[in-house]
Amino acid sequence: MRSISTENHKTRELLATLRLLSPGTHLREGIDYIIQGKTGGLIVVGDTPEILDLIEGGFRINCQYAPARLYELSKMDGAIILSEDMKRIVRANVTLRVDPSIPSRETGLRHRSADKFAKQTEHIVLAVSQSRNTLTLYLKNQHYIFRERSVLLSGANQTMLALTQYVKAMQNAATLLNWGELSGNVTLANVVTAIQLCERVRRAEQDLNLYRIELGTQAESIQHIPELTTEIDSGLLITKDYYHERLRDESDAVEKIIGLDANCLANQSNISEALGYPRDIRNTFEVLEPRGYRMLSRVPRIPFNIVENIVHEFKTLNRIYTAAIDELQAIDGVGKTRASTIKDTLSQMKTTTTQPHTLALSVFE
Numbered sequence: 172m173r174s175i176s177t178e179n180h181k182t183r184e185l186l187a188t189l190r191l192l193s194p195g196t197h198l199r200e201g202i203d204y205i206i207q208g209k210t211g212g213l214i215v216v217g218d219t220p221e222i223l224d225l226i227e228g229g230f231r232i233n234c235q236y237a238p239a240r241l242y243e244l245s246k247m248d249g250a251i252i253l254s255e256d257m258k259r260i261v262r263a264n265v266t267l268r269v270d271p272s273i274p275s276r277e278t279g280l281r282h283r284s285a286d287k288f289a290k291q292t293e294h295i296v297l298a299v300s301q302s303r304n305t306l307t308l309y310l311k312n313q314h315y316i317f318r319e320r321s322v323l324l325s326g327a328n329q330t331m332l333a334l335t336q337y338v339k340a341m342q343n344a345a346t347l348l349n350w351g352e353l354s355g356n357v358t359l360a361n362v363v364t365a366i367q368l369c370e371r372v373r374r375a376e377q378d379l380n381l382y383r384i385e386l387g388t389q390a391e392s393i394q395h396i397p398e399l400t401t402e403i404d405s406g407l408l409i410t411k412d413y414y415h416e417r418l419r420d421e422s423d424a425v426e427k428i429i430g431l432d433a434n435c436l437a438n439q440s441n442i443s444e445a446l447g448y449p450r451d452i453r454n455t456f457e458v459l460e461p462r463g464y465r466m467l468s469r470v471p472r473i474p475f476n477i478v479e480n481i482v483h484e485f486k487t488l489n490r491i492y493t494a495a496i497d498e499l500q501a502i503d504g505v506g507k508t509r510a511s512t513i514k515d516t517l518s519q520m521k522t523t524t525t526q527p528h529t530l531a532l533s534v535f536e
Contacts, residue, residue: 181313186384188295188310191257192317193387198257201241202299202306211301212245213281217294218254218261225292226252229265236260245299250284285309317385327382327393334375341368341402346527348409352466352488353521357459360452362413363439369406370428370436372399408465412488415447463488470516477504481513492517 192199205212215222229249234240236258244251249264269287277283285298289309296309306317318326344365351357376399383390407425414424427445428436435441440450449455466488467478480502485491491499491513499510 181311185310185313185315186381188308189315189381189384191295192297192306192308193384195388197236197238198253199387201236201238202297204238204242205245205299206304206306208242208245209301209304210242210245210299211281212241212297212299213250213267213285214241214245214253214297214299215250215267215288215292215294216253216255216257216297217292218252218259219292219294222252222292222294223262225268225288226250226262226265227268230263232260232263234260282307286314289314320386320389323382323386324393327379327386327390330375330379330382331393334372334379337368337372337375338399338402341365341372343527344368345405349520350524350526352461353524354526355458355460355489357461359443359448359455359457359459360439362409362446362459363442363452366406366409366428366442366446367436367439369402369409370431373403373406374433376403404468405465408468410446411464412461413446413459417447419445419447461488462486463491466517466520467491467513469520470513473509473513474504477502477509480504492521 190196192202194203202212202214232244236253240260241251244260244263247264250267251260252262252265253259254261267284267288269284270291273287273290275283275286275290277286279300282298282300285296285307286309288294289296290312293311298307298309299305300307308315308317344361348357348361348365351361379393383393386393410425410428411421414421424446428442431441431445439452443452443455444450462482463485464478464482467473467481468475481491481499484502485494496507496510496514499505499513500507505513
């Protein structure tokens with residue numbers, strides 16, 4: 172249902188690469204041998220003509236990849252070149268001809284070479300530190316240091332506890348927002364609180380996913396967390412329902428909220444501003460009217476493109492709710508059956524929703 176991605180291209184590319192190096196993968200097994208053997212190593216993934224033109228010396232290997240072979244070859248000082256599909260070891264003990272003009276903040280020779288060569292070729296380069304026994308991934312302009320298993324498990328457990336709290340608070344905020352939308356009493360505070368909590372859930376779920384990737388086959392010890400896609404999408408739909416159309420573009424509002432760091436996200440004024448509203452939420456008493464995306468998304472078997480057609484025609488949830496059957500079925504893609512389903516579902520939600528007795532309190536310190 173998402174029309175706007177919550178991950179940019181760089182993040183998606185990094186996560187995909189990290190999965191190639193998760194514990195349990197063939198490549199990671201060889202790297203773990205290097206870490207355990209404390210030999211250190213420099214590995215380039217890719218044997219394109221460009222890369223082969225940038226290496227000197229060493230040995231032509233051209234053999235099938237095996238973890239033990241990777242470890243034995245790492246005992247030599249130079250870099251190891253793997254094929255693009257990581258199924259063959261192409262060269263070993265080679266010197267990388269690195270462009271000296273490429274900047275790097277790394278201090279060690281091995282890591283500095285890895286950083287520069289990744290930027291120069293835009294290929295995956297891995298550096299295993301001999302002194303610190305750590306694995307660092309270099310990918311274009313990004314680098315990522317893999318964490319120890321004990322650190323990962325501790326962080327994952329803390330993130331799961333936080334995520335459980337955030338989900339409960341978010342569900343509470345969503346209940347308040349549901350009542351407000353169906354009774355016509357939505358305040359800016361309701362909207363901002365719900366978005367704040369949905370975004371916190373999204374970030375915690377993303378952090379937990381990163382822990383799972385790094386732990387790989389060792390992630391079985393992490394307690395299973397229910398699928399949160401619906402809840403995360405709900406946060407995007409709240410923004411889609413309430414961004415100030417005259418002052419803010421929808422994608423701009425989403426990007427601003429996603430781009431807030433943890434401290435800025437904790438300040439609800441920043442979310443209000445991202446939506447195009449005043450920062451002073453406490454003194455903003457205007458009743459807001461939803462467009463209807465979120466409520467219509469709860470109607471069974473209604474594709475999102477049809478939801479968009481309905482909102483485009485009626486503009487607000489109240490007008491959708493009060494529309495006649497024949498007005499709804501005239502919308503492209505709706506028809507009589509879907510029109511009846513929409514009317515029945517919205518009516519049922521309105522008659523069965525009661526005002527919550529609890530308040531959606533912020534879980535931020």
